[in-house]
Amino acid sequence: xxxxxxxxAPSPVVSAREVRKRFGPTEVLKGITLEVTEGEVLCILGxxxxxxxxxxRCINHLEKIDGGSLEVNGEFxxxxxxxxxxxxxxxxxxxxxxVGIGMVFQRFNLFPHLTVMDNIIEAPIHxxxxxxxxxxxxxxxxxxxxxxxxxxxxxxxxxxxxxxxxVAISRALAMRPQLMLFDEPxxxxxxxxxxxxxxxxxRLAEEGMTMICVTHxxxxxxxxxxxxxxxxxxxxxxxxxxxxxxxxxxxxRTQLFLARVH
Amino acid sequence: MTLSxxxxxxxxxxxxxxxxxxxxxxxxxxxxxxxxxGIWSVVHNSGFGxxxxxxxxxxxxVLSGLGVTMELTVVAMAIGIVGGIVLAVMRLSPNPIVxxxxxxxVWFFRGTPVLLQILFWYYIAALYPTLSIGIPFGPxxxxxxxxxxxTKFVAGSLALGLNEAAYMSEIVRAGILSVDSGQHEAAHAxxxxxxxxxxxxxxxxxxxxxIPPTGNEIISMLKTTALVSVIALSELLGAVQQIYARNYxxxxxxxxxxxxxxxxxxxxxxxxxxxxxxxxxxxxxxxxGLGHFFQSFAIRPRGSTRTRxx
Ligand SMILES: Nc1ncnc2c1ncn2[C@@H]1O[C@H](COP(=O)(O)OP(=O)(O)O)[C@@H](O)[C@H]1O
Ligand SMILES: [Mg+2]
Numbered sequence: 135x136x137x138x139x140x141x142x143a144p145s146p147v148v149s150a151r152e153v154r155k156r157f158g159p160t161e162v163l164k165g166i167t168l169e170v171t172e173g174e175v176l177c178i179l180g181x182x183x184x185x186x187x188x189x190x191r192c193i194n195h196l197e198k199i200d201g202g203s204l205e206v207n208g209e210f211x212x213x214x215x216x217x218x219x220x221x222x223x224x225x226x227x228x229x230x231x232x233v234g235i236g237m238v239f240q241r242f243n244l245f246p247h248l249t250v251m252d253n254i255i256e257a258p259i260h261x262x263x264x265x266x267x268x269x270x271x272x273x274x275x276x277x278x279x280x281x282x283x284x285x286x287x288x289x290x291x292x293x294x295x296x297x298x299x300x301v302a303i304s305r306a307l308a309m310r311p312q313l314m315l316f317d318e319p320x321x322x323x324x325x326x327x328x329x330x331x332x333x334x335x336x337r338l339a340e341e342g343m344t345m346i347c348v349t350h351x352x353x354x355x356x357x358x359x360x361x362x363x364x365x366x367x368x369x370x371x372x373x374x375x376x377x378x379x380x381x382x383x384x385x386x387r388t389q390l391f392l393a394r395v396h
Numbered sequence: 397m398t399l400s401x402x403x404x405x406x407x408x409x410x411x412x413x414x415x416x417x418x419x420x421x422x423x424x425x426x427x428x429x430x431x432x433x434g435i436w437s438v439v440h441n442s443g444f445g446x447x448x449x450x451x452x453x454x455x456x457x458v459l460s461g462l463g464v465t466m467e468l469t470v471v472a473m474a475i476g477i478v479g480g481i482v483l484a485v486m487r488l489s490p491n492p493i494v495x496x497x498x499x500x501x502v503w504f505f506r507g508t509p510v511l512l513q514i515l516f517w518y519y520i521a522a523l524y525p526t527l528s529i530g531i532p533f534g535p536x537x538x539x540x541x542x543x544x545x546x547t548k549f550v551a552g553s554l555a556l557g558l559n560e561a562a563y564m565s566e567i568v569r570a571g572i573l574s575v576d577s578g579q580h581e582a583a584h585a586x587x588x589x590x591x592x593x594x595x596x597x598x599x600x601x602x603x604x605x606x607i608p609p610t611g612n613e614i615i616s617m618l619k620t621t622a623l624v625s626v627i628a629l630s631e632l633l634g635a636v637q638q639i640y641a642r643n644y645x646x647x648x649x650x651x652x653x654x655x656x657x658x659x660x661x662x663x664x665x666x667x668x669x670x671x672x673x674x675x676x677x678x679x680x681x682x683x684x685g686l687g688h689f690f691q692s693f694a695i696r697p698r699g700s701t702r703t704r705x706x
Binding site: 236260305 | 576578579581582583584585586587588589590592596597600601675677
């Protein structure tokens, strides 16, 4: 493991220390500590309700953490260092920080009133203020890369789940993020459509994208992940290489979970 | 043996006899008879004074009344829609003061009769003889005599518009709440601010829910404008009332007003159909309403075995 103080170590993209989050009386994240370095692919496994989605949502400040610290690209999520203290960011500043973080959801969340092309260029034009021509050209490159060059004028409702998720990935990539978060990107798909989404993610990993993937696709995690963590009830139960965590789990809870999903 | 010979593309070669709806035929004939009798009596009863109707339909005072009715409708609905969106967004604000103010506004304007509000705005000129715009307890930038500022038309459109804003805010709020929370999340995750998310992602989708009841509100407003005759503003109904007060041709002149209300309402139906179709982009089911209405008259070949959901 590399230390954050080591000058030649790759810089951490995400650095979480003792992150806590509660909803009312229930503590959903009970002190999550982990680091993701540049170019690393981290897969998060864990049973439903263990806090995986909540942790991803904290990383891009869709949820506010209640304790600990969370840094992305060396900046505190939601705060700025200000004369030795932390200043809470304004809404606009939070929005700007989210630009560097792409997010892909279980249920795609494409904008149904916009065509594929308009879904992709919405944020580049209205957040990054790119000229429409440039945004469209970039969008076409991205669509071609995910095999949807001919569907730019389709509405999301005219696409299969697998196609919608590939558009959603292109939409996130259009912002040229340094980090991609995937929250069970294939869980809402029919089994025969899972492969096309995973192959796009695999290629993204090969190109060196820093990725955090919550997934139940054990085979994918084993093949692509540099590191796998197993989460349960708001804590990281086990961390290691895919080989360690998936094939030789030490913790009983991990063993039980893997026995069920294998 | 086929179990479901009606299904399209089935492999039966047997003759299929479609279900005959005898009850529908009988009720249709009875209704047509009643309608014919009604029309015959209306046309032949001299009390309806069709020649009078014809001669007043396009007189200048009726047309100018119609103009006032339409202007009031447009101005009041503009205030109502803009105000309704602002109030709805305020209601959903995390700031309790902002949300509470919007709630109070809605509570007041939905809780009092619109007739009272019309009179209130008309007489408020007496309550505040001068109106000033400036910083409270500070300098004044604008100063006017309320009696001249609040004309009858302004009083009428303010009253109808603010009252409408209270109702529209509930319609807009329902529309906003109907949009899946994943849409807000996806937009925020892309770096869109709350305001841009609302304007570019949420409201366009909410429109599908907002448009049909808004159509009702416009049609209802067209008729509610008749209430401003209490402050002697002569819109369509007021204009015909003034005429029949002189010539006692009450029924024919009420028919004149009815014809105009129906004409404008019919135009609004058509406009609503096209607006609904526009905002249902990307939706599998296309606009219902008028399209459905027209479609129900479509002639289907007899003996056709196509099944189709109506
Ligand atoms: N907005 C919320 N309000 C209240 N409870 C929530 C909210 N979001 C998640 N939870 C709860 O937090 C726990 C963890 O949820 P989640 O992070 O979605 O788990 P996972 O993604 O691992 O299935 C669950 O018990 C869930 O009910
Ligand atoms: Mg989840």
